[in-house]
Amino acid sequence: MTAPAVVSEAPKTSNGHIPGETGIWVFVLGDMTVFAMLFAGFVFYRAEQLGLYLESQAALNQTFGAINTLLLLSSSWFVVMGTDAARRDARALAQRLFAAAFLCGAGFGLVKFFEYREKVLQGLTPVANEFYSFYYMLTGLHLLHVLIGMIVLGFVFLRARAGIRTASDRMFLEGSATYWHMVDLLWIVLFPLLYLMK
Numbered sequence: 469m470t471a472p473a474v475v476s477e478a479p480k481t482s483n484g485h486i487p488g489e490t491g492i493w494v495f496v497l498g499d500m501t502v503f504a505m506l507f508a509g510f511v512f513y514r515a516e517q518l519g520l521y522l523e524s525q526a527a528l529n530q531t532f533g534a535i536n537t538l539l540l541l542s543s544s545w546f547v548v549m550g551t552d553a554a555r556r557d558a559r560a561l562a563q564r565l566f567a568a569a570f571l572c573g574a575g576f577g578l579v580k581f582f583e584y585r586e587k588v589l590q591g592l593t594p595v596a597n598e599f600y601s602f603y604y605m606l607t608g609l610h611l612l613h614v615l616i617g618m619i620v621l622g623f624v625f626l627r628a629r630a631g632i633r634t635a636s637d638r639m640f641l642e643g644s645a646t647y648w649h650m651v652d653l654l655w656i657v658l659f660p661l662l663y664l665m666k
Contacts, residue, residue, distance in 0.1 A: 487646055495647075496650045500650065525663065535579050536659070544649055549565050550624075567625060602662075621648065624641060627641060
């Protein structure tokens, strides 16, 4: 008498898994397309008035820009680690990490406030010249994305405290992380474009 065949189910892997819902990726790609067109417009008009753009760029505070770059890179790291902790149901750790990411975002906004204040006191407003029109438009639009991301991180913090229990919870967590990484990526392009490019 032969032993019955044992049918074992193949282990599930995460290969091919796209984080979050499809909708968040449609939004991210659309948003990045809009920014890409704005970046292209900036580069085009910069080439036509290179002297003006370089002179205006020299008045920017690169220290503020560098601090904000470090803040957003750190925040993305906290979000990655927080997402991993939430998946492992390490709720207290996930909360601390998401709170740290939120504080980095708040720090970014505070630094940007002081940067804007410095520029306005110098008379460098959005109507000062074409460079500053682009500067305020691009950084202001990005700052709006940061503020929206901070609200999302607040919801992620609450979800992490309750625990990531369902597929819907997981998709929300991953979609939120994807959005925050997009905000970080946009700044990684904006910083050299506005502050460093010669």
